[in-house]
Amino acid sequence: MGKRLGKQTVALKDPPVVRGWAAVGGKKEGEGPLRDCFDRLSEDPYFGEQSWEKAESRMLRDCFTLACDKAKLPPSELDYIISGDLLNQCISSAFAMRDTSVSYFGTYGACSTMAEALSLGAMLIDGGFASRVCAVTGSHFCSAERQYRFPLEYGGVRAPTAQWTVTGAGAAILARGGEGPKLTQVTTGAIVDAGITDANNMGAAMAPAAYGTIKAHFADTGRSFADYDAVFTGDLGAVGHDILQSLLEKDGIDTQLKYMDCGMLIYDRKTQGVNSGGSGCGCCASVLAAHILPAMEKGIWKRVLFAATGALMSPTSAQQGESIPSICHAVVIEREG
């Protein structure tokens, strides 16, 4: 049974445990700083399938299966799967889960989808509606390029502010009771539109949404950066990271060097040619499962704010000259001891 702490935040009374997690990545992700942290890396961008979309779906499914295995949980014992992705009509997640026989909620929050899925999953468990929920999201560079930008064969030059869609997936199994990192609070974002129209500068469009949600979280909980070992956004990239940093500084908020962005952690921007950094439903999801949760398990961090951002535009809205509505959903993850 939850408790509302403020306008956008709820506290979970009996916080669900992250019982297992998994991260799958592609070749480029395997060449980045987190190369040793993924559960599986595929040299083959097709993941053995015949199209980019089917590859993305296969990757999601593999990640889901790995997470269930690591949680020692047969998929049939899940009460809900909550999933989503960037493809039109969210096909990669739907096709990935079509033979699971598990109750399924499709979600769409662009690159914030993993935090949305974790938020809903945690509330379903704490509300007594479920004992075990899997949150799983992913993205694929090649399917995203084809759909959002240009066919790969076109070889378009990328803007310096552009981000690189991560080929990756992350899954987390939430459960009632047990040992492990716990989801203790959920701050759900409202949509923020700062008037940015440049679809090659998602970081600038999303930073105000992250700012809004983090400010709301602090207002609702009375906390500050001092109460966290680390605060992650995902995925503003370097451009958005710096905008958020300066928005917070203007408010007199000291980030105490604890603020990091998942889009900057997954690649080496100096050598990997990703411009502003990583993005996509698979970026913060895989960084969560490959980097953040394992570090919490090792006791490196005890309390983390995971604030995932999403740009809720489409190629059609961009072509119609619309600005980019954005959102940021945050969850607090804590580890005792």
Added chain:
Amino acid sequence: MGKRLGKQTVALKDPPVVRGWAAVGGKKEGEGPLRDCFDRLSEDPYFGEQSWEKAESRMLRDCFTLACDKAKLPPSELDYIISGDLLNQCISSAFAMRDTSVSYFGTYGACSTMAEALSLGAMLIDGGFASRVCAVTGSHFCSAERQYRFPLEYGGVRAPTAQWTVTGAGAAILARGGEGPKLTQVTTGAIVDAGITDANNMGAAMAPAAYGTIKAHFADTGRSFADYDAVFTGDLGAVGHDILQSLLEKDGIDTQLKYMDCGMLIYDRKTQGVNSGGSGCGCCASVLAAHILPAMEKGIWKRVLFAATGALMSPTSAQQGESIPSICHAVVIEREG
């Protein structure tokens, strides 16, 4: 605090009330059997906007505002908005809600999205995480045709099994306590893929999902058609309706003439040229708000099963020869007295 009744069904302990609702439709919907039931009908397919997508977004926003007005609730007093639509990246709902300042969950379940939003909203309220939630979904014939099929100017001939995407939106405000129809149970569908590959025959693809969810609901609750005054699917159309009817009959399940489909209720198939019937996120949502909830308010029906279906394919998956995964989410709505 919820209670699990079975593999796919939960009961709400303190069932949320549908405190207000609204339905908005277009010209064709205003010529159909429910013409006198909509809160607002627009002769202008553009709803005063400059593109089909913006029209859809405007319609969703108008419906949302109407529902809040009818519930006598300032939008700022909502704890969550849960919304979704058929457009790529769900832009019509995101753009409609971008200036609400209310915590927002984007959902995607194709034409089942309204039932998904109601399910999640009801659980968030019963779980203690919210007091007031708006579920709102919609679709627009012209934006859907352009995106899924052909530009309108092409004048393509429609298959007899094809359905007509409803230009309409439906919104429902769920709240803790008060008078009105209540959401008492939620049965959440798993994805079902019956191997249908004909994107012009969604009814056939979705009927097995409806069958699965209705059977699961009866198994989990021990109920049958005898326990309901009416059972609605949305939106199988005539083809899917007949398939579901025969699947149930083969199992020896007597529907007692209580089974109806929202896609058949919204249009007069004899005179309106809609082939198998209506479809789209706005079909069952507007039929719920224009027809089902008002009839319950009048005491015509006391217990209804609202089982919305969605086809989780995309033009890309269809072009790649994939079959159509489908889903059906059901909620029980009851009125005392």
